[in-house]
Amino acid sequence: MSRHKSHLSPPEVDPSAAAARTGGHNIWAADRPTVSFVLATYNRCEAARLTLESLQSLRMEVQGAEIIVVDNGSRDGTAEMVRRSFPHVRLLVLRRNIGSCAKAVGVDRARGEYVVFLDDDSHPRAGSVARMLEHFRANPRLAQAGYTVHLPDGRLEGGALPGVYVGCGVGFRRDALRAVGNLDRTLFMQAEEYDLSFRLVRAGYGIAVLDDLHVEHMKTPCETGKPLYKPSEEDCTGKGVC
Secondary structure, eight states: OOOOOOSSOOOOBOTTTOOOOOOSSSGGGOSSOSEEEEEEESSOHHHHHHHHHHHGGGGGTOSSEEEEEEEOOOSSSHHHHHHHHOTTSEEEEBSSOOGGGGHHHHHHHOOSSEEEEEETTEEEOTTHHHHHHHHHHHOTTEEEEEEEEEOTTSOEEOOSSTTOOOTTEEEEEHHHHHHTTSOOGGGOSSHHHHHHHHHHHHTTOEEEEEEEEEEEEOOOOOTTSSOTTOOOGGGOBTTTBO
């Protein structure tokens, strides 16, 4: 099967802000992490801060992990907040906004055997990541493990088709994710969940949404008052694709 190709040139990473940092001898500084948590953000500094704080509770659950934050060129101080308050996080700052598909940039640099996608306002419930690892190890064909998504009002959020994940909570085998070409960065947001799921199935991998994996999704509005991830003219390049 041919490798999926993205038609968008890679987003330029600001070299002054892209250096990976580790915070000493701790779980987040593992040279060969088991899990890479990857989240994209845009102008939601406080939401991102709360999510990164929530991830600290996973230190006893995951033996060896890294966190990668891909900032879509936020103008609200998000990158500065991450540098100041979370020095163990690997921060990548893009020069243009490519939406939630910016997670693909994090996947390119992920070192973990497994990759977990989160939104900047979502976090796994206790025990879910450990159970995810158990599912992957018990089922070698499984490449995508979607989480059950809980909203603040008690409702559940889900995809329109069985097995299709919601981008605020899903785990992958990193090698399978890369084998099918990673996220398509031309899709910006939402459609990428279906596209990636379909490509994994076509390649012969298993996908599932599992009822013992849980993620909280706060559904935070954009802090600038503008719609989250809506591209502006300055974010767009080439033929109007962001």
